[in-house]
Amino acid sequence: MKVLKRLRQDWVLYAMLAPPLAYFVVFHVIPILGMRLAFQDYRIIGDNVWVGTKHFEVLFSSPAFLNVLRNTVIISAMKMILGFPVPILLAILINEVTQRHFRKYVQSVVYLPHFLSWVVIAGIWIKLLSPSEGAVNLIADFLGLPTVDYMTSKDHIRWVFVVSEIWRSAGWDSIIYLAAIMSISPALYEAAKIDGATRLQSMIHITLPQIVGTIVTVFILNLGFFMSAGFDQVFNMMNDAVISVADILDTYVYRIGIVNGQFAYSTAASLFKGVIGIVLILGTHFTSKRLTGRGLW
């Protein structure tokens, strides 16, 4: 009875909540339930037919899928190992700048690429790496180095992914470290200075240890998105010449699903990715909460 009374009293609140919840039900819950297609065969007319794990068996014995899985892991790992330290370094360096205008200028500029779409960034990089007119090859040529068509080279495309990802994200990702650095007590630095520590020594022995917690949190939380490997980037930078080394899970799901129309098979591939993703996200969230008190929510 008490519940009913409260519901009646607060009916406006529930009415306000109804449109957002309806939105979530239509655009989230229904398609999530629709993932059962992974265990069915799609029929245009009539009901879909249950086929058990058939699509998964085909998937795991398909060399194309295994190759895509390998590419995803390699590209993600490369980005993580090479890209992860850059924003930390950047934050430490930005923090060393005391001149206010220069500091503001640096921050404003390095954050900018984060706000550009991957379509725009891919466009910029295709121009930048053009074999005949791109700045990179012109400079290489000037220095007597060989010129390379990076976008169509299987040996280079993954490096293009890594470097352009750093170009886009390193500045923005440095924000969280910069915030952590700025909350370090200045007394620590003053004490070190009195003891005769150089700037470099202060950076290594004070700044770094003080932001280790933040570094661990960010690393763990990034791990949760390991299987994504950056769909928008790969999708816009990939081409037929490099597809064998660049194709990742999400681009594969798009191609066999939307382009080839193999709805059920494609859904099986995305369910596989989704399940690993959920395990990673939940695992990393609770690990991070436990270790550092900070999680995804």
Add this chain to the structure above:
Amino acid sequence: MKVFIHVFLFLCTLAVLLPLVNLLAVSLTDPAYAHLMDGLDLWPKKFSLFTYEVLLKNRLIAGGLLNSVFITAAGTLLNLLLTTMAAYVIARNDFYGKGLVVFFLIVILVFEPGLIPEYLLVKELGLINTYAVLILYKGINVYYLFIMMRYFQDVPNELLEAARIDGAGHLRIYAQVMLPLSKAGIATLGLFYGVFHWNEYFRSMIYISDQRKWPLQVVLRQFVIRQDNATILGGYEHLFGGTIVDFDALQAGTIIIAIVPLLLLYPMILKYYAKGAMEGGVKE
């Protein structure tokens, strides 16, 4: 040491800026001279606005620009309305069922629907080739909802209490007390959603086959990444009003057009977006 750091950071900013300056310079060069420009030129060889004249008279590019503005404005408004309504409710501690709703939202956050079920749903709802799908898609972001909730929680309780004693109901308190007192939060979320809509291309590409409804990002992708000059410029590929056009200049100009609105908002983005993102990660 200090000099080295300054020089290094300055080089970092050049690595971001120079590619953009180069595109700007190419797009502002007279088409007859554009073939003389390469990736290292930072100044137009012969200044001309001709490229932009061609672009802004182009059906797909000018149309795409308008479509993007419309989708971004309408989408952001709808996002803000839905998000603030939900945030108002779950920001209240006396709201019965709050735990259940928050749990539901976290489930939504963790379980991302796959591409194909979403595609089939959109098809079934008859939303293919409509602006509606682009406006409705990602109507509420759960993270942003939580951020908005915290902004609302910062509004002093006494103010809400006072309004209630004056006889104001929830709708009035929401519209006349909460929203006006949370302008920074609304600006932050508006920028989050606005940037998202402006940069969205993938759903537009899948769901919209009618080229007249393409947002700018899809046109840009077709032109610069897929190098589909014929679709963008039609039959008069090499000529515009009797003058030869230059594809590199046109592509560079299209990229610049897609960036300019973000640059116009950039001071606001720096003010609110960066702060909001930091609070989203740091609070709690």
